[in-house]
Amino acid sequence: MSKSLFKGRPCLGFPQFLVMNARVLKKMSIRYHPSDDKPEHTDMLETVLSELHLWPRVSPDVLLELRPVDGIP
Numbered sequence: 001m002s003k004s005l006f007k008g009r010p011c012l013g014f015p016q017f018l019v020m021n022a023r024v025l026k027k028m029s030i031r032y033h034p035s036d037d038k039p040e041h042t043d044m045l046e047t048v049l050s051e052l053h054l055w056p057r058v059s060p061d062v063l064l065e066l067r068p069v070d071g072i073p
Contacts, residue, residue, distance in 0.1 A: 012030075012048070015028060015030055019055050019056075019057050019058075019062060019064065020055060020056055020057060020058060021058055022058065022059060022062075023058050024059060025057075025058075025059045025062045026059070026061070026062060026063065027062065027063045027064075027065070028062065028063070028064050028065070029065040029067060030052075030064075030065065030066050030067070031067055031068070031069045032045070032067075032068060032069065033068070033069050034068040034069075045066065048066065049066045052064045052066060
């Protein structure tokens, strides 16, 4: 995992652990709250999305999704 990208974002460590170790994982959807007012958040999301697909995985066919939350519960 890129230390610079995920520094200060420990919430992504658990999904990465699952992708790297779960042998029967078929799909993982990571939901986030979008922030339209800060362009650096958009850049960060694009970087995270590209990094997600580089994670080593035990289950080669796992589908990873990064999607915004539709609404605030």
